[in-house]
Amino acid sequence: VQARWLTEADLRGHSSHGIQRLPVLVDRLREGLIDGAAQPDLTWRTTTVLVVDGARGFGPVIGELTMKEICSRAVDTGVAVGLVRNANHLGLLAPYVESAARNGFVAIATTTSEALVHPVGGREALIGTNPLAVGVPATPEPFVLDMATAAVSMGRVLRCRQIGEQLQPGWAIDRHGIETLDPTEASALTPFGGGKGYGLALALELVVASLTATALGTDVVGTLDVEAPCTKGDVFIVFDPARCSDSFTPDAISSYLTRIRNSAPAPGESRPAIPGDRARSLRTRRLTQGIPVPRRLWDELMGVEPGLDVDR
Amino acid sequence: VQARWLTEADLRGHSSHGIQRLPVLVDRLREGLIDGAAQPDLTWRTTTVLVVDGARGFGPVIGELTMKEICSRAVDTGVAVGLVRNANHLGLLAPYVESAARNGFVAIATTTSEALVHPVGGREALIGTNPLAVGVPATPEPFVLDMATAAVSMGRVLRCRQIGEQLQPGWAIDRHGIETLDPTEASALTPFGGGKGYGLALALELVVASLTATALGTDVVGTLDVEAPCTKGDVFIVFDPARCSDSFTPDAISSYLTRIRNSAPAPGESRPAIPGDRARSLRTRRLTQGIPVPRRLWDELMGVEPGLDVDR
Numbered sequence: 001v002q003a004r005w006l007t008e009a010d011l012r013g014h015s016s017h018g019i020q021r022l023p024v025l026v027d028r029l030r031e032g033l034i035d036g037a038a039q040p041d042l043t044w045r046t047t048t049v050l051v052v053d054g055a056r057g058f059g060p061v062i063g064e065l066t067m068k069e070i071c072s073r074a075v076d077t078g079v080a081v082g083l084v085r086n087a088n089h090l091g092l093l094a095p096y097v098e099s100a101a102r103n104g105f106v107a108i109a110t111t112t113s114e115a116l117v118h119p120v121g122g123r124e125a126l127i128g129t130n131p132l133a134v135g136v137p138a139t140p141e142p143f144v145l146d147m148a149t150a151a152v153s154m155g156r157v158l159r160c161r162q163i164g165e166q167l168q169p170g171w172a173i174d175r176h177g178i179e180t181l182d183p184t185e186a187s188a189l190t191p192f193g194g195g196k197g198y199g200l201a202l203a204l205e206l207v208v209a210s211l212t213a214t215a216l217g218t219d220v221v222g223t224l225d226v227e228a229p230c231t232k233g234d235v236f237i238v239f240d241p242a243r244c245s246d247s248f249t250p251d252a253i254s255s256y257l258t259r260i261r262n263s264a265p266a267p268g269e270s271r272p273a274i275p276g277d278r279a280r281s282l283r284t285r286r287l288t289q290g291i292p293v294p295r296r297l298w299d300e301l302m303g304v305e306p307g308l309d310v311d312r
Numbered sequence: 313v314q315a316r317w318l319t320e321a322d323l324r325g326h327s328s329h330g331i332q333r334l335p336v337l338v339d340r341l342r343e344g345l346i347d348g349a350a351q352p353d354l355t356w357r358t359t360t361v362l363v364v365d366g367a368r369g370f371g372p373v374i375g376e377l378t379m380k381e382i383c384s385r386a387v388d389t390g391v392a393v394g395l396v397r398n399a400n401h402l403g404l405l406a407p408y409v410e411s412a413a414r415n416g417f418v419a420i421a422t423t424t425s426e427a428l429v430h431p432v433g434g435r436e437a438l439i440g441t442n443p444l445a446v447g448v449p450a451t452p453e454p455f456v457l458d459m460a461t462a463a464v465s466m467g468r469v470l471r472c473r474q475i476g477e478q479l480q481p482g483w484a485i486d487r488h489g490i491e492t493l494d495p496t497e498a499s500a501l502t503p504f505g506g507g508k509g510y511g512l513a514l515a516l517e518l519v520v521a522s523l524t525a526t527a528l529g530t531d532v533v534g535t536l537d538v539e540a541p542c543t544k545g546d547v548f549i550v551f552d553p554a555r556c557s558d559s560f561t562p563d564a565i566s567s568y569l570t571r572i573r574n575s576a577p578a579p580g581e582s583r584p585a586i587p588g589d590r591a592r593s594l595r596t597r598r599l600t601q602g603i604p605v606p607r608r609l610w611d612e613l614m615g616v617e618p619g620l621d622v623d624r
Contacts, residue, residue: 048360049390049556078361079393079549083556106522122584124575134515136522143518145511177578193505199457199587200512202572203446206455206565210418210448213557216568237391237549244361244395245525253518256528260514263436266489272434275511 005060005091010291012279016155017092020297025058025088026304027226034058034088042069048080054087056229060095062087063109063234067096070238071105078243082236083212089223090234094146094279097135101142104250106239107135112208112232115218117150118188120198123177125188126217128232129153130204137241137250138257144276149201150189157183208233317372317403322603324591328467329404332609337370337400338616339538346370346400354381360392366399368541372407374399375421375546379408382550383417390555394548395524401535402546406458406591409447413454416562418551419447424520424544427530429462430500432510435489437500438529440544441465442516449553449562450569456588461513462501466536469498520545 002025010018028034038057042065045051050070054062066082073080090096093109100107113128129150136143152171160167161183172186173179180186191198209216212233222230241248257274265271293301314337322330340346350369354377357363362382366374378394385392402408405421412419425440441462448455464483472479473495484498485491492498503510521528524545534542553560569586577583605613 045557046388046390046555051557076358078358079391081391081551081556106519108519118578119572119575119584119586121578121581122572122575123578126572126575132512134519136515136518138518143515145515147508147511149508173578177576192508195585195587196459196461196504196509198585199459200444202587203448203455203457206448206450206568207418207420207446209568210553210560210562210565211551211556213553213559216564217571239393239523241522241525243358244393244523245357245363247525248522250522252528253522256518256521259529260431260434260438263431263434263438264489266430266433266435266485269433272431273507273510274431275507275514 001061001064002058002091005095007291008095009092010293011283011286012092012094013282014092014279016153019293019301020155021089021091022301023304024224024226028088031226032056033222033226033229038062040065040087042066048073048077050080050082052082052084052087054084057087059088059090059234063090063096063236066234067100067107067236067238070236071100071103074105074238074240075243079237079239081211082234084234084236085212085214086230087234088230092146093131093133094144094276096236097133097146098142098144098276100238101135101137101144104137104240104242105135106137106241107133108237109133109235110204110208111234112205112214112216112220113223114220116154116189117191117198117201118173118177119202120191120195123173123175123188127191127198127201127205128217128220129189130201130208132200132204136253138253139250140254141276141280143253143257143274144279146276147192149191149197149204151192151197152189154189157186157189208235211235313373313376314370314403317407319603320407321404323595323598324404324406325594326404326591328465331605331613332467333401333403334613335616336536336538340400343538344368345534345538345541350374352377352399354378360385360389362392362394364394364396364399366396369399371400371402371546375402375408375548378546379412379419379548379550382548383412383415386417386550386552387555391549391551393523394546396546396548397524397526398542399546400542404458405443405445406456406588408548409445409458410454410456410588412550413447413449413456416449416552416554417447418449418553419445420549421445421547422516422520423546424517424526424528424532426532426536428466428501429503429510429513430485430489431514432503432507435485435487435500439503439510439513439517440529440532441501442513442520444512444516448565450565451562452566453588453592455565455569455586456591458588459504461503461509461516463504463509464501466501469495469501520547523547
């Protein structure tokens with residue numbers, strides 16, 4: 001499952017969540033911070049609230065299991081919630097909500113992450129890059145939004161540092177709190193969309209921590225490092241729209257999305273964008289043409305020792 | 313209830329949702345598009361999903377009633393959802409989630425609205441300004457986020473038109489799809505935050521329509537006009553965090569918010585902002601000093617006929 005998740009990210013062009021994460025995952029396995037044979041504890045605290053202790057399992061293994069359970073439940077109850085702690089990094093969020101939407105569910109997924117983002121008006125990295133994913137049934141393909149609430153990923157900043165490229169305006173600030181284009185000076189990422197994007201990032205941090213009773217801000221560790229157990233939380237919410245009304249039809253959603261795609265483009269654009277379209281088209285191409293992997297990453301991956309002599 | 317909602321908006325400085333909406337509300341009452349004595353139909357389709365037909369009632373009357381019902385239910389079930397159709401404009405979203413958060417609930421509210429926002433890469437107004445509000449329990453005051461997903465409200469654009477002021481960059485485009493600073497040329501609002509804000513706006517449109525089986529895009533009418541029944545939908549989700557875990561405490565949330573408020577400010581800033589703080593402080597001041605009302609609006613309000621000779 002973990003390998004599939006890494007591959008899906010690379011197929012969709014989200015290399016920051018792709019195979020480049022493998023070395024850290026392997027090191028975390030060796031350190032016992034990830035348990036590849038984890039037996040998660042799933043407890044329905046109410047008919048509709050599933051609380052999951054991931055027992056240090058792989059994020060996608062625990063996340064996919066959680067989604068499967070709550071989708072089954074939502075068929076009866078209309079809505080069901082999965083609250084996960086003590087699981088590792090979820091990886092790309094899109095596949096969780098996409099799979100649910102393909103099966104007829106409206107799905108929302110969010111998670112906290114290491115504090116890399118500064119508040120508006122502040123200069124310290126105190127908030128996670130807290131991504132939000134939303135899936136909605138539609139034909140021929142479901143609607144899938146998957147976005148971090150930082151203007152850019154830390155992976156992108158690090159890549160700019162590696163290849164000596166400048167940052168774009170609005171991406172990051174230096175330690176004095178001043179916007180910087182120099183990737184070696186970046187000390188905090190800027191939230192996307194000014195005060196609103198910041199408000200959303202902070203709201204997600206608080207909602208996840210409140211519902212999963214997990215860590216906040218700089219206490220969130222264990223998704224990027226190889227030293228700490230993972231202290232973040234994950235929240236999944238699924239609805240069965242067919243259970244919520246008698247008149248639901250994905251056709252209305254599909255027609256509306258088609259109307260947007262076919263509406264008048266802005267000057268210089270070929271057509272209005274729908275979130276998820278670009279990733280889907282790239283995925284289709286890469287399934288036949290393969291995934292380009294940078295030589296430096298390839299060499300690093302070839303150096304990963306396959307044997308895991310775990311002693312814990 | 314409706315009068316309280318208008319006043320709350322003005323107290324918090326959100327005049328676009330304040331008393332200036334009164335004339336339209338009164339006209340809608342006269343036209344029978346709002347029923348001041350509406351008897352809404354509340355049906356629990358499942359233990360946790362409340363479907364509400366607002367019977368053309370005032371938005372805040374139906375919305376407050378819905379929130380009260382689902383909060384009571386969430387004490388038992390951990391999560392409960394209110395899906396509203398056929399109610400009028402909700403007005404400011406903040407009070408719904410704030411009241412719930414004050415009573416210990418994590419609350420999310422969203423609603424669709426007239427299509428005023430263009431897609432990224434497009435030039436037609438096809439998406440609502442779809443606001444999102446999130447409330448989280450904290451002391452001494454709950455966290456309250458309330459934001460539209462357009463960069464600016466249409467009310468603000470209209471005010472710029474009235475007083476002959478230019479728009480700010482990134483607020484609106486003209487009918488050719490080109491950004492305009494001229495409020496008389498603005499034909500569509502720009503989503504906040506580029507592709508991510510647009511993605512969020514669109515996701516909210518689809519989630520609300522899917523769950524409430526209400527209208528999409530340009531089929532959403534009846535919140536600004538005095539001709540059409542209201543075709544939008546409202547979605548409320550509440551969680552009882554005390555039911556979701558044994559270790560929930562709002563103190564952790566409060567300490568984290570305090571840490572952000574007291575963290576190092578950006579150059580030229582007094583302190584980092586927390587969403588809701590400015591509105592709260594303005595509200596406190598206006599409760600003692602009063603609410604300034606522009607002369608033109610005052611005169612208009614004085615001209616509203618108090619008697620409603622409703623014949624339908």
